[in-house]
Amino acid sequence: MIRSSLRARLIVSFGLLALLTWCVASVLAWDQTRSHINELFDTQQMVFAKRLSVIDPGHLRGEGQLRETKKTVRKFRGEQDDDALAFAIFTRNGDMVLNDGDNGRDFIFNYQHDGFVDALIDDSNDPWRIVWLASADGEHVIAVGQEWEYRDDMAFAIVSTQLLPWLIALPILLVLMIVLIGRALSPLRRIAGRLQARRPDETETLETDNLPSEVLPLLNALNGLFIRTGAMLERERRFTSDAAHELRSPLAALKVQAEVVQLSGDDEHVRLHALKNLTIGIDRASRVVDQLLVLSRLDNRLALDDAETVQWDALLQSTIADIYPYAAQAGVEIALKREGEPAPLRGNSVLLSVMIRNLLDNAIRYGQAGGKTDVVLTVRGFRVEDDGPGVDAEALARIGERFYRPPGQEKTGSGLGLSIVQRIADLHGLQVTFGNRPQGGFRAEVNG
Incomplete structure (x- = not known):
């Protein structure tokens, strides 16, 4: 059905094209969104680390930590993830002097230089994005981290929010496509109906008004075929009429001469004369037939x-x-x-x-x-x-x-x-x- 139906082929082709376009757009959107989110959160981490780097180290006595965020305000704390952002402050020797009270206390000291690294934290197999930055006095090292899964979830949420409506709209688009393709192909169905209703001997051309330009070449070719077929039928009718007209007299004469031969009896002179006229009539009829056949073959040649x-x-x-x-x-x-x-x-x-x-x-x-x-x-x-x-x-x-x-x-x-x-x-x-x-x-x- 799909192979033989132009309508089905168009629907399937455009449907697959729309789905492929949606998939390509989703991949590109995911890549671009993830890149921008990483850039945004890297900037946020760096800014936060810079703010922590100017804390007066003299106020830091011993290891300390902030209260857990979820316990800070028991009610109305809003939507918050523990892995959205975490930090810890270490001495140069690797002693933790302060953390955020959540995931920051699990940071592992692995400072080598200022900048971003991907690392793991205690009691977790999920990778984190951590920025290391030395304090202004050079005595402390600040670590600000964020879990990669949080970033990916954020990117996926943004992309799905944008592309999900388009995915839902695909069936609607497919239905509209089927309707529009059906309407676009309706001239072909009308032409097919008109051709099916035509009589075998009908040679009138089909009307070409209000037809798409893509259909006109087909209709013009069909009209040209009808014109040539009509001319051929006219030549055949003319040949039949001409042959009947021209052969009527020679055949009648042949019949008369044959009757004369039958009635001549013992009169040899009459019989020979009738036979001579019969031969002349046969030659004339043969010549007429030959000429008619030659003319018919010439009429059927267009070039x-x-x-x-x-x-x-x-x-x-x-x-x-x-x-x-x-x-x-x-x-x-x-x-x-x-x-x-x-x-x-x-x-x-x-x-x-x-x-x-x-x-x-x-x-x-x-x-x-x-x-x-x-x-x-x-x-x-x-x-x-x-x-x-x-x-x-x-x-x-x-x-x-x-x-x-x-x-x-x-x-x-x-x-x-x-x-x-x-x-x-x-x-x-x-x-x-x-x-x-x-x-x-x-x-x-x-x-x-």
């Missing part, structure tokens, strides 16, 4: 993913050689001429060959029988010219539309050849223009 460097001269010669037998059968001569040398092109040589072949096939099909087709290399690309009748201005404006054929055409065709030419040119960033030659005939020009 060239297998580009290579293509030399126009070599590609034109290769394509002309491939189509030359078909041209010779039609009695059409194909000539390659040069008016310039175009720059090499980055593209798909197979698709470019299909484009050139369709232009040559169009020129051979609609040019004069026994005529001539010229392929001319130019600085920017090439052009294909035939010596046919050309097309009128109205038809010229629609040349290249799918399934459009100028009226009055007697040659068979699907009206897809020049559409394929334009689609391949678009994929390669080329521009195709159609027009009539001044001396007569049709011209198709491809420029980079």
